[in-house]
Amino acid sequence: MKTIHINKLLAIIEVKGKALFSKNFIIMPIFSLGMTYIMKLAYGSISKEIDMTGYYLSMGVLMNVCMTGVYCVAACLAEEKEKNTLRTLMTSSVNGLEFFLGSLIPVVLLMVIVNVLCVFIAGFSMTITEWLCYVAITTISSIIGAVTGMIFGIFAKNQMSAGTMTTPVLILFMLIPMFSHLNEIIETISNYLFTGVIMNFINHVTTKVTLTNPLELGVLFLEFILTVILFLVLYKKNGFEAN
């Protein structure tokens, strides 16, 4: 097990956090917030009877988890390789664990904030218990998204390739839950996706049937463990740079 030096970790968090606010990356969380708002404007005027707030929220959160999580993290790591700064950090006494945590902490924090803001923008109402579950589920999903981004980042040589590589996966992660009501196969697949779990949870809160079920929690937990293990295996083999 590697040791974590707090001074190094904090320095990385600070720089990585600021990097997230550069125009390449900040558009993703802004886009997620904007999407929630646009959905509300668009649908809010059409259907006054049905409660669609859960739908607006799902859109924003799924986008945030996928775009900010997977894309931004992958592109951010790819950029460090493209500009040779990753190598410089690693030969300036930063270890892999410090870099990993320093990269993930700020982006996950940002995602958590955006996930919460989306609730208010959508105008979705929840009880305290529902809020707690919501924050827990979206935070774990955000971590899954970010670690998935890291995995792609290992293979992406530059920001361009990070974009190309993550796009199909992003579409899968976002669209499958969004269209799960269309047919049963899609619905089944969606149930086994962490993004589907978020969608289902928001539906549960809306319909007030149940909060979560063991399958959903199991999926979330399993996917969390799997992505982390996959990352570790790939990292052990390649470091952050696969040839």
Added chain:
Amino acid sequence: MKKECISLQHISKEFNGNLVLKDVNAVLHQGEILGFLGPSGAGKTTTIKILTGQLKPTDGQAYVLGINCQDIDETIYEQIGIVTDVSGVYERMSVYDNLKYFAKILNVPLDNIDILLKRVGLYEHKKKLASQLSKGQIQRLILIRAILHTPKVLFLDEPTSGLDPTTALEIHKLLKELKTEGMAIFLTTHNMEEATKLCDHVALLNEGVIVEYGTPQDICLRYNKEKKYKILKNDKKEVLLIHTEENIKVLNQWLMDDEIISIHSCEPTLESVFLEVTGRELQ
């Protein structure tokens, strides 16, 4: 006896069947500069990568500060500094913020930054974004980042390659000062003047083999088999005299007759030695 900072013992490196370093031996002591001089592709960068733990040698042992390079972990980087052609900077961050980042990582007082910035003449540019710097300014930024923590050993991979002469001279001046302060410096170059001027010891590297090793002066003298003098006479004629009994008499006569403006002895340079040993040009 000065402390041994780097030691290469019978180092070989193979890339998919290609031997790019063959039985390389060298030592670098504290307060000295060791230069690896060789043309592109000679194996200079590979040597630095082995010494800094970024590549494993196929054969032999390499030591930095007494630690076997195969066993080093990231803590070694608190004691060594590295400047290579792939040392990156954060383009969206200012010069100062780039340095502050690494100062924090390396636990160095932030006051060091301004001192070093002034030392290399970058202080006026500290607020500039790194993306707006010239090549020479970036090279100086990378250099001071590598010495922020006053490392015991500094690795420089072609530090002045492609820079204008003024910047190169400034960097040379700084390196000499660092050496006087006790830093051990390992540098690679294909510039023989740089090697001659800066290095205490030079290894001439050709296709992974050290073909000559020693002080620049010793190496040149070893090849000084035929002494020559370049003479400028009063009538502005330049004459090349080979050291023979006959010619010395002539020279004596010219001197007595006060016919000479200047005399230069023509020792071989590292460049001509390299050409003689390998049949190749350095550049």
